[in-house]
Amino acid sequence: MQYLLRRFGSSAVVLFGVTMITYGLVHLTPGDPARTVLAERQGQQPSEADVQAFRAEEGLDEPLPLQYLHWIGDVLQGDLGRSYYGDGAVLDLLIAYLPNTIELAGASILVAVAVAIPAGVVSAVYRGTWIDYVSQVIALLGVSMPNFWLGYLLIIGGALRLGIFPVYGAGTVAHLVLPAVTLGTGMAAVLTRLVRSSLLETLEEPYVDAARARGLPERALVVAHALRTAMLPVVTMIGLQLGYVLGGAVVVEVVFQRPGLGMLLVDAVFARDFPVIQGVTLLVGTCFVIVNLGTDLAYQRLDPRVSLAGGGT
Template sequence: MPTAGPKPAWGGIAFSLLPRIGLSLSMLLGVCTLVFLLIHLVPGDPVEVMLGEGARPADQEALRHALGLDRPLSAQYLEYLGRLVRLDLGVSLHAQRPVLDLLSERVGPTLELAVASLSLAIVLAIPLGVLAAHYRGRGVDRAAMTFSMLGAAIPNFWLGPLLILVFSLWLGWTPVSGRDGPFSLVLPAVTLGTGLAAVLARMVRSSVLEVLGEDYVRTARAKGLGPLAVLWRHALRNAWLPILTLVGLQFGALLGGAVITETVFSWPGLGSLLVEAIQTRDYPLVQGAVLLIALTYLAVNTLTDLLYVAIDPRVRAV
């Protein structure tokens, strides 16, 4: 097994992460700008949604002026950036509540679903991937890869209703939708977790197979170590970096909101909130939700870089 150099000081790690943090902030500003422009340029009028198409033109103009929507886009954009600096995301046009309050109510359910789904994916994928690599070309490998292909091919908008039909309507084991107890988490987590496990299992198999051909693994076998010790103590330990990358990306995407799954199961998370905000043309809420999703995704990927150093000190955050 290759020897690793001394661990870098955390001050040096933080300094080396400064360019990435600067890039992340630039990307976040770009996301805010793009969403601001797109949400204002697409067809539709939030005033008509709030008052109805039969409202009088005078009432529409009065509401548009009160909301500041009659001002130039440049003025609205600068005002929006100024509020962001003060951590003020504005007020929802539809709910007439602070956007930050609405987002804080939906973060908990999304985090709960993301942790449950990713935990299920890891529990399924790591043993499947390791066994598939160990029994390469045999029945276990073919069965694991068949599961992987099926899990990646079956879309969530088909699997979710199928699980509802079988386990909720036919068997009556779980609630149909909503978030009314621990059992209501089972079907959404399975819907998301199986798809993630399918992708992750292939990555685990590929990474372990690559490591099994290294010299230190052959040396461990020559010393008389058993297959399990070789797989878990040597091969999997050194195959973690690409696996960790995929786990970080998946977790960031889940925290961003699994829109389809949350919609199918009426799960009150960020994804369903974003869909509702788009349907009602709620500019501040859409911008706040996308900003939170982008910030979460960037934060998870930055944390992944730090974990690289903790797992393998030879890796330096770039």
């Protein structure tokens, strides 16, 4: 419990830092939101008076630190601001777009884990045989292939040629398959290699030998004695890969035209829609922190030696 409190404390600090940095970066990028937004609204170059009025209205004329403080003050009260484009409250936008991204991230991690663990285990157990080599080559391909390219390949193959899956959009499970595979492949490849090397290392441990000496069948050795320890680095990796998934989601969502956080963010950046950029960043940061906390908690479940309360041994 105490551990959780401590972790929440440090997470808050991390989030605070993340928002501050994005706030600064967004304002450093060239392009004035007032002009961009007004040009969009009015369909022509806005007058200087309109620009000043917009800045005053949105508080953009204040010094940057003060703007940030206002924003963070509002956030603490549960107000993430409104989009400059009148699309409504940022919070509502996030709530509308988040499920699609969660769906995509979850499905791709699932794909990755479902492929990586069996492939890695088989690869490790049959080390040095053709099975191992084939799985290694596939893993190498998976790592090397860029998301957007694989995405288009899958669209051509799975959607256009075979016509099994829809080309783009979201909503049904069928819509999810191609993006999830696209995003999951790279991760699966990395994880396969990690599962393989981690398990190989664990299989060398004396306790595996000792279990073999007690007459355990090989399969039981791997599953019951080696795999759990071997999964520790894999779990950490899955947690860290979430960052990769969210980054990849930006690309994959654009490729497959899925309305998700990635697309929302990309659009907001192009349109200089500061409140939305801030909102998405905060949300993604929060997800990341939560997943990493979950990873550490999973550690304790997997390895009884890990003590969370005492700060570890």
